[in-house]
Amino acid sequence: MNYMSSIKYSLHPRPNPIAAALFTLRDLDADAMVLHGPSGCNFRALRLLEIDGVKVFTTSLSDYDVIMGGSSKLLQVLKVLEEQFTFQLVGVVGTCCSSIIGEDVEQIIEHFNYPFKVLAVNVPAYQSGNVIGVLRVVEKAAQMGLISYEELERQKRIMREALQLERLRGIGAPGYLPTAEGHSPQTAAKAIIKVLKKGERVAVILNTKKELTYLYADILIAVNEAAEKLSRQDLVVNIANIDCEWGLPKVRRDASIISRELAERGIIIHHVTGCLDDYPASGRRAAELLMNEYHDISLAVVVGIPHAVPIEQRFKAVGIANGNRTIARLLSLGFFQAVNEPEVHMKVLGKKAIIPSQVGNALRRLLRSAG
8 A cells, every 4th residue: 555645745855834823923023922831842943033123932831730731831921021011012832731731821811911912823833734823813903903904814825835835846845855965056057147148038037035136136136147247138038026015014025125135235226026025926926927928038047936937947047046855856856056045044133134055156246267
């Protein structure tokens, strides 16, 4: 019996909804977050949030609290926040532990008044899909008047499409997906320069997500720098999902910063396909643009979330993304090259300007060595 063929869920690690809830709270400009669970729960996510300027707290539930109840610990932590800090918005997130023992963080705090707004959600990690964490936070945010109901419906649509995309073309597919090293930044840089030197057209598709764009945008800049140095500026088509009109507060702010910096560097975005959080829809739009309007493209450089841009069967495409499992998926889809930009999430935390990428640096080194 082929047991793998009967499995309907991923056997490899996937992001959990607790971390998704925490980062969504950050995008709502929460000043602080309290995780109601053991001190080690989502430790990495909390440390990353600290780099981004968010103060993080835990109720440090112990084995005694699991038996006797830990609601008093949550109230004690909130009391500390009230007495020692000046916050505007505090997120409180329940965990697997608090859920299993029946602790409802929303109910625990509902009868208390604090000098700050408290957005509390119960988000056990064993629920299917990390999008659950996002949806619980944005639903509560709409109820509290922090976002419009129009934005809420938009977020719901984005999450549905993202979940479907990951299952069909991403790393949310059922079964076990292997990892792959992929191609080197130097190999991708050589392919890009080769096409430009031949006088053929290159499309750069920036289809990325949130703050990751602070690094991925450097690749778009570097390709344009290469074209300018080779006197081939007219050969490059720039497509990007950097619309600033929609999204949660931090997402709109990041899009504005990146758009402004690209403009200051003289980069012309020929087509804007959507917002920084809407990569499934913007990826489809980018693919439609290439297939309908740019039949003469010799190489497409797809950056950020390449699997959301279904062009690999029509164009020679280089996919640049983060994570060896994503690289394996891009190669299996048929991308000409797949390049891993490692540790992108770590590199962009706390950033407010575009930072260098490995592929961008490889392009610049090749151009310098060529004189």
